Amino acid sequence: MQQAADNGRILLVDDESAILRTFRYCLEDEGYSVATANSAAQAETLLQRQVFDLCFLDLRLGADNGLDVLAQMRVQAPWMRVVIVTALSAVDIAVDAIQAGAADYLVKPCSPDQLRLAAAKQLEVRQLAARLEALEGEVRKLKDGLDSHCPAMMAVLETARQVADTDANILILGESGTGKGELARAIHAWSRRAKKACVTINCPSLNAELMESELFGHTRGSFTGASENTLGRVSQADGGTLFLDEIGDFPLTLQPKLLRFIQDKDYERIGDPVTRRADVRILAATNLDLDEMVRAGRFREDLLYRLNVITLKLPPLRERHEDILMLAERFLARFVVDYARPARAFSDEARVALLNYRWPGNIRELRNVIERASIICPQESVELSHLGLGGEAPSGGAPRIGAALSLEELEKAHIAAVLAASATLDLAAKTLGIDASTLYRKRKQYNL
Numbered sequence: 345m346q347q348a349a350d351n352g353r354i355l356l357v358d359d360e361s362a363i364l365r366t367f368r369y370c371l372e373d374e375g376y377s378v379a380t381a382n383s384a385a386q387a388e389t390l391l392q393r394q395v396f397d398l399c400f401l402d403l404r405l406g407a408d409n410g411l412d413v414l415a416q417m418r419v420q421a422p423w424m425r426v427v428i429v430t431a432l433s434a435v436d437i438a439v440d441a442i443q444a445g446a447a448d449y450l451v452k453p454c455s456p457d458q459l460r461l462a463a464a465k466q467l468e469v470r471q472l473a474a475r476l477e478a479l480e481g482e483v484r485k486l487k488d489g490l491d492s493h494c495p496a497m498m499a500v501l502e503t504a505r506q507v508a509d510t511d512a513n514i515l516i517l518g519e520s521g522t523g524k525g526e527l528a529r530a531i532h533a534w535s536r537r538a539k540k541a542c543v544t545i546n547c548p549s550l551n552a553e554l555m556e557s558e559l560f561g562h563t564r565g566s567f568t569g570a571s572e573n574t575l576g577r578v579s580q581a582d583g584g585t586l587f588l589d590e591i592g593d594f595p596l597t598l599q600p601k602l603l604r605f606i607q608d609k610d611y612e613r614i615g616d617p618v619t620r621r622a623d624v625r626i627l628a629a630t631n632l633d634l635d636e637m638v639r640a641g642r643f644r645e646d647l648l649y650r651l652n653v654i655t656l657k658l659p660p661l662r663e664r665h666e667d668i669l670m671l672a673e674r675f676l677a678r679f680v681v682d683y684a685r686p687a688r689a690f691s692d693e694a695r696v697a698l699l700n701y702r703w704p705g706n707i708r709e710l711r712n713v714i715e716r717a718s719i720i721c722p723q724e725s726v727e728l729s730h731l732g733l734g735g736e737a738p739s740g741g742a743p744r745i746g747a748a749l750s751l752e753e754l755e756k757a758h759i760a761a762v763l764a765a766s767a768t769l770d771l772a773a774k775t776l777g778i779d780a781s782t783l784y785r786k787r788k789q790y791n792l
């Protein structure tokens with residue numbers, strides 16, 4: 345029975361019981377699952393209860409108008425292919441039916457071969473459509489890359505999807521590399537603002553003056569170096585989304601202007617007194633403890649309350665056990681194509697190591713580890729040794745001063761080691777003797 349349903353589920357609608365019987369035997373012999381209805385009402389009831397892939401519909405159904413029945417079917421089961429069965433004298437109505445959404449027509453009396461051929465052809469189209477739908481779903485998932493089998497992450501994604509289409513401001517929390525930026529872009533893509541821009545500002549990379557100009561724009565000559573008028577990101581994001589990445593580093597002195605913009609949607613460009621408006625949805629992300637920053641006087645409480653209308657907290661990768669191998673396999677599949685390398689799968693030992701590692705750098709670190717492994721692995725199976733998961737830093741041991749390394753490689757390794765040994769980014773920046781915004785840029789540059 346299940347096998348027949350898998351081959352194709354067919355509904356026959358005709359008021360002549362002899363025709364129903366002959367068609368049924370012929371199609372069942374082909375291995376299809378077949379149901380019959382001798383009136384429009386019976387067909388409607390069956391369609392409410394069961395899913396059909398194909399319907400053979402006689403347009404002359406007693407008192408019922410066949411075209412009305414067809415229209416009803418198109419609403420009830422739009423995926424179902426409908427083949428009209430008609431007498432030669434009524435072929436012109438069949439043509440109307442095709443215009444109304446039927447897939448094809450058969451002229452009565454038809455031979456068993458004609459019936460079988462029509463069924464096979466339509467079921468093939470239906471299977472292709474179903475396959476396309478499934479693939480589109482997969483592509484959508486891969487595109488936002490955000491599917492998960494981890495209950496905590498699934499709950500975050502579910503809330504994110506629910507609130508995506510509202511204009512509520514959302515604060516995304518989570519350790520560095522957990523995918524806050526990815527989630528922000530996905531929320532924009534799921535929202536009704538998707539056709540407009542999603543503009544990102546990396547807050548730590550700019551001081552207060554440059555940030556104001558970046559956000560709201562400026563007029564030529566309004567400050568040293570302002571050689572031309574600029575629109576500002578807020579204006580670019582009009583109708584869309586503004587993503588404030590690492591909002592914890594947003595300059596304190598500029599926070600009142602951001603607050604006013606979020607509350608009233610009003611702003612002025614630097615050097616231009618005209619008050620402008622922009623319809624922008626705000627998403628913000630941070631790995632800092634904003635409540636703690638409020639207590640320490642480093643972040644405005646009123647701004648925090650405007651930003652965190654909805655808060656989404658991404659779990660760290662070490663708590664997403666169910667997802668580690670899925671993500672690793674996905675990265676591997678992508679990188680071996682990018683680099684044209686032979687690796688195809690992980691050995692058992694490598695899988696265990698991936699699951700047991702603590703992933704302090706979360707998905708960003710996993711991505712780097714797999715990218716590196718996919719390059720250095722010379723065979724189909726990625727072994728534990730290709731992963732380089734020995735110590736804290738996955739890049740394979742501390743480099744020696746004087747070793748055959750470029751300055752860049754040395755800098756990357758040193759920054760990685762200092763980051764691993766420092767409690768906060770500020771402390772790491774202090775140790776390195778650079779400011780936090782430079783450290784931010786270097787982390788992004790080296791994917792640390």
Ligand SMILES: Nc1ncnc2c1ncn2[C@@H]1O[C@H](COP(=O)(O)OP(=O)(O)OP(=O)(O)O)[C@@H](O)[C@H]1O
Pocket residue numbers: 488489490491518519520521522523524525526527589629630631671707708711
């Ligand atoms: N679900 C995912 N599937 C594939 N790649 C992902 C996923 N989530 C994150 N990534 C990748 O991991 C890296 C880190 O992601 P992202 O920049 O969004 O993290 P973050 O939490 O915003 O990091 P930070 O706090 O350091 O800015 C990026 O390269 C991103 O493409």
